[in-house]
Amino acid sequence: MIHKIEHVSEGFVRVHKQSVITGNHNSMVLPTRQGELEHWEENMTLVQDAFPHFDENQREFLISGATPDEWDDLFTKVADAE
Numbered sequence: 001m002i003h004k005i006e007h008v009s010e011g012f013v014r015v016h017k018q019s020v021i022t023g024n025h026n027s028m029v030l031p032t033r034q035g036e037l038e039h040w041e042e043n044m045t046l047v048q049d050a051f052p053h054f055d056e057n058q059r060e061f062l063i064s065g066a067t068p069d070e071w072d073d074l075f076t077k078v079a080d081a082e
Contacts, residue, residue, distance in 0.1 A: 001017075002037060002062075004016040005034045005037055005038075007034065012032075013030055013032060015028055018065050020064045020065060021074055030051075030058055031054070036050070047062050
């Protein structure tokens with residue numbers, strides 16, 4: 001669930017979400033509009049279908065609220081534990 005959407009500039013918004021990995025509240029600027037994000041959440045469209053122009057980190061952020069750094073830290077900890 002998206003917690004907050006802020007207009008940044010024409011065609012860009014800052015999205016705030018809570019990370020499923022750390023529980024931290026993160027934000028990311030995405031190349032889209034608020035209405036497109038609201039439509040995606042309401043209709044439960046697959047993120048890759050709704051936002052094919054997003055890169056994998058942007059899509060993952062929308063799904064999990066996790067940043068690329070959080071994923072890197074998680075997998076580093078798992079690798080170190082092995």
